[in-house]
Amino acid sequence: MSEATGIAVPSFLAHHFESLEKQQHAARLGMWLFLATEVLLFAALFAAYAVYRYLFTAEFAEASRHLETWIGLVNTIVLVTSSFTVAMGFEQAGRGNGKGTRLLFALSVLLACVFLGFKYVEYAHHFHAGELPGRFYTSREIAGPGGPLFFTLYFLITGLHGIHVVIGMTVLAVVGLRAGRGAYTREYHVPVELAGLYWHLVDLIWIFVFPLIYLV
Amino acid sequence: MAVANTEHEQGVHPSHVARYALVWVALLVLTFATWGLSRYHIPGVWGVAVALGIAVTKSALVALFFMHLWDQAGANRLVFATSLVFVALLIVIVLSDNATRFPLANPPGSEGALPVGATDYQVAPLSAPRGAGHER
Numbered sequence: 001m002s003e004a005t006g007i008a009v010p011s012f013l014a015h016h017f018e019s020l021e022k023q024q025h026a027a028r029l030g031m032w033l034f035l036a037t038e039v040l041l042f043a044a045l046f047a048a049y050a051v052y053r054y055l056f057t058a059e060f061a062e063a064s065r066h067l068e069t070w071i072g073l074v075n076t077i078v079l080v081t082s083s084f085t086v087a088m089g090f091e092q093a094g095r096g097n098g099k100g101t102r103l104l105f106a107l108s109v110l111l112a113c114v115f116l117g118f119k120y121v122e123y124a125h126h127f128h129a130g131e132l133p134g135r136f137y138t139s140r141e142i143a144g145p146g147g148p149l150f151f152t153l154y155f156l157i158t159g160l161h162g163i164h165v166v167i168g169m170t171v172l173a174v175v176g177l178r179a180g181r182g183a184y185t186r187e188y189h190v191p192v193e194l195a196g197l198y199w200h201l202v203d204l205i206w207i208f209v210f211p212l213i214y215l216v
Numbered sequence: 217m218a219v220a221n222t223e224h225e226q227g228v229h230p231s232h233v234a235r236y237a238l239v240w241v242a243l244l245v246l247t248f249a250t251w252g253l254s255r256y257h258i259p260g261v262w263g264v265a266v267a268l269g270i271a272v273t274k275s276a277l278v279a280l281f282f283m284h285l286w287d288q289a290g291a292n293r294l295v296f297a298t299s300l301v302f303v304a305l306l307i308v309i310v311l312s313d314n315a316t317r318f319p320l321a322n323p324p325g326s327e328g329a330l331p332v333g334a335t336d337y338q339v340a341p342l343s344a345p346r347g348a349g350h351e352r
Contacts, residue, residue, distance in 0.1 A: 025289060032292045036299035043303040047310045054311060055322055069251070076247050084240035087282045091232055193284075200282045207274045210247075211267035215254035 012188040024190050031194045035201050038164075042205050045160065049153045049212065052146075059146020064216035066131060066141065067154075071118050072214030076206060078118075082111035083203040086172065086196045089179075093193075096186030098179040105176030108199065112169045119162055126151070154213055161205055168202045171195045232281075239281045246274050 017023035053060045085108045092100030130138030133155050137148035175195040178184070184192060250270040258266055280286040285293050314322055 025291075028288070029291050029295065032295040036295050039296075039299045040302060040306075043306055046303075047307045050307050050311045051314050051323075054314060069254075073247070073251050077244060080240065080243045080247060083243075083278060083282055084236060087236045087239075088233070091236065094231075197283055200278055203282075204275045204278050207278065208268075208271050211250050211254070211271050215250065215267055 012185075020188060024188075027190045027194060031197050035197060038201055042157075042160070045153065045157050046208065046212070049157065052149045052153065053212075053216070056144070056146030056149060059142055059144060060150050061216045062142050063131075063147050063150035063154075064214065066129070066139075067214050068122060068125070069214050071122055072210050075115050075118050076210045078111050078115045079203045079206050082108040082115075083200050085111065086199045089176070090189075090192055090196045093179060093184060093189035094186065098182050098184060101184075101189075101192055102176045102180030105172045105179070105195075109169050109172050109176070112165055112172075115165060116162065119158070126154075157209060157213065161202070161209060164202045164205070168195075168199045171198055235281055239277050242277055243274055246270050246277075 012023075013020050014023060017026070085104045089101045089104030089108065092098075092104060126132065130136075131147075131151050132138070133152035134148050137151055139147065141147065142150075172195055175191050179189070179192055250267055253266055253270075254263070257263065279296065285296065
């Protein structure tokens with residue numbers, strides 16, 4: 001596949017780009033612009049978290065103790081490892097080994113399933129304990145508005161992050177399958193790179209969620 | 217490995233396996249470090265400062281090496297760095313606003329949304345209009 005460069009490369013080049021290199025730079029820059037907007041989306045939630053943690057310091061510390069720290073720790077390890085396997089999948093794509101990319105991306109999707117499984121266990125526990133956002137908070141453990149606020153932010157931040165995990169899994173699965181079918185070459189595998197970038201961002205956000213939500 | 221490296225002399229992209237593995241191990245070590253340190257309950261603002269310091273280190277490792285900002289074009293770095301500047305602006309300005317207010321001028325949280333006695337979850341009939349109370 002990669003030997004037939006003369007045939008393979010022009011088919012990837014869109015007509016409005018001068019060269020494949022410029023096309024790849026544009027794709028990468030576009031992805032980074034999108035990731036910047038994602039960072040800002042989460043920043044709004046973290047700003048709300050900062051304000052209410054400042055105003056309800058004791059309640060937030062108390063509410064955080066109602067979370068299973070070990071689940072947060074295990075999920076952090078799972079996500080960091082999945083980021084590593086995605087990076088290795090990209091490495092394989094760089095060698096023109098689409099099957100290797102498919103295997104490593106499949107492993108990452110599997111790790112993401114483990115992550116969501118633990119998330120389900122956690123959410124189920126909170127639903128049973130009545131630790132829900134706002135006026136749905138029925139637990140009597142924490143007095144005042146601090147408890148409901150913590151769980152509002154908990155569900156908003158981890159929920160939005162969870163949606164990103166599901167989107168990331170889908171992207172990895174689609175790109176991984178295409179890579180396995182030989183859709184990309186050693187010279188052109190930008191989709192693999194961009195899918196990886198999205199997954200690393202999901203990991204990056206969780207890196208902040210873990211200490212801020214679980215280790216107050 | 218050696219073969220792969222000679223192939224990459226032609227300029228596709230260099231092999232990064234060792235780098236990825238090293239970053240992965242570093243991320244795991246830092247994860248356990250932040251978890252271990254949180255068990256000591258470092259007093260005051262230092263606890264969150266240490267936790268955020270470790271988180272920033274970890275995310276820098278991810279952004280620089282997993283996301284390749286270390287060896288990429290300046291424009292991508294600029295875009296990401298700009299977004300981080302605005303994150304810092306948003307959080308610092310909003311937090312310093314609330315921190316410097318007369319205490320009673322701070323938002324009451326969900327206090328207004330909760331009736332006295334904390335739980336209206338089962339009590340409220342579904343037909344009752346409750347939009348106004350919820351907003352405040």
